[in-house]
Amino acid sequence: RGSLACVGLGMMLGAHLGPRARGHIELADIVFVAASDALVELWVQQMRPDARSLQPFYAEGKSRRQTYREMVEAMLVEVRAGRSVCGAFYGHPGVFATVPHDAIAKARAEGFDASMDAAVSAEDCLYADLGIDPGRVGCQHYEASQFLFYRRRVDPSAHLVLWQIGIVGDRSCRRFATTEAHRRLLIERLLEDYPAGHGLIVYEAATLPIASPRMERITLERLADVKLHMHSTLVVPPAMTMVPDEAMLARLAQLETQLA
Numbered sequence: 068r069g070s071l072a073c074v075g076l077g078m079m080l081g082a083h084l085g086p087r088a089r090g091h092i093e094l095a096d097i098v099f100v101a102a103s104d105a106l107v108e109l110w111v112q113q114m115r116p117d118a119r120s121l122q123p124f125y126a127e128g129k130s131r132r133q134t135y136r137e138m139v140e141a142m143l144v145e146v147r148a149g150r151s152v153c154g155a156f157y158g159h160p161g162v163f164a165t166v167p168h169d170a171i172a173k174a175r176a177e178g179f180d181a182s183m184d185a186a187v188s189a190e191d192c193l194y195a196d197l198g199i200d201p202g203r204v205g206c207q208h209y210e211a212s213q214f215l216f217y218r219r220r221v222d223p224s225a226h227l228v229l230w231q232i233g234i235v236g237d238r239s240c241r242r243f244a245t246t247e248a249h250r251r252l253l254i255e256r257l258l259e260d261y262p263a264g265h266g267l268i269v270y271e272a273a274t275l276p277i278a279s280p281r282m283e284r285i286t287l288e289r290l291a292d293v294k295l296h297m298h299s300t301l302v303v304p305p306a307m308t309m310v311p312d313e314a315m316l317a318r319l320a321q322l323e324t325q326l327a
């Protein structure tokens with residue numbers, strides 16, 4: 068009977084792969100792999116020389132939506148043929164990742180067993196490398212283009228993390244990079260909530276143990292000048308302290324005296 072397990076490789080080669088995920092990779096009938104780094108893919112191919120890369124589905128000018136549909140279908144074909152299939156994705160398979168979620172939903176809808184294993188994402192590495200605890204003042208996460216396409220309510224007393232900043236503003240879903248002009252529109256949007264001189268961090272987690280993370284500090288007004296990649300994440304630290312809710316605090320104080 069066919070089944071699907073989507074697992075995460077974590078961000079750093081050899082550092083984050085959990086035993087359950089490794090078990091799925093070693094034991095599945097068929098393994099598909101989607102890594103951001105060619106060396107990480109080679110590492111998976113050492114464990115499973117027959118692992119099939121999902122990279123060839125990407126193509127210049129082809130819509131990512133189409134690419135994702137084809138990746139899901141490639142995995143589902145094997146599940147339907149009665150095989151145990153493992154999809155191994157870099158990072159966490161369920162964080163800013165369409166294919167594993169869609170593949171699992173489709174497999175379940177067709178009556179097959181499907182599961183996802185949690186793993187170390189770029190977000191987890193970001194907290195460690197930048198010394199940010201999301202519980203201290205809170206942390207909002209948005210996909211950078213979605214952040215531009217919709218009116219979101221930014222809380223400048225919390226951290227703001229923008230994913231896929233390298234392709235911010237891409238409405239076509241076909242680009243592997245967007246332009247300075249796109250980023251200027253993002254600057255304009257962020258200026259509604261932050262001062263021009265506000266410090267931001269371009270973050271790129273290290274994917275090899277010998278490498279260091281990129282943690283480049285820039286100001287908001289310089290965001291259009293900096294080099295960004297597909298694997299860059301933008302971190303906007305808080306610009307103000309949290310504003311106490313005096314009315315709620317008064318009601319809580321009242322409640323406490325009633326209970327005392």
Ligand code: SAM
Nearest residue numbers: 158159162163188189230231271272298299300
């Ligand atoms: N599933 C992945 C995870 O768990 O981190 C995220 C995949 S999402 C399609 C791609 C985005 O993740 C990038 O645009 C970037 O925002 C972030 N990302 C991927 N690799 C990264 C890295 N090495 N450092 C920082 N952010 C990264």
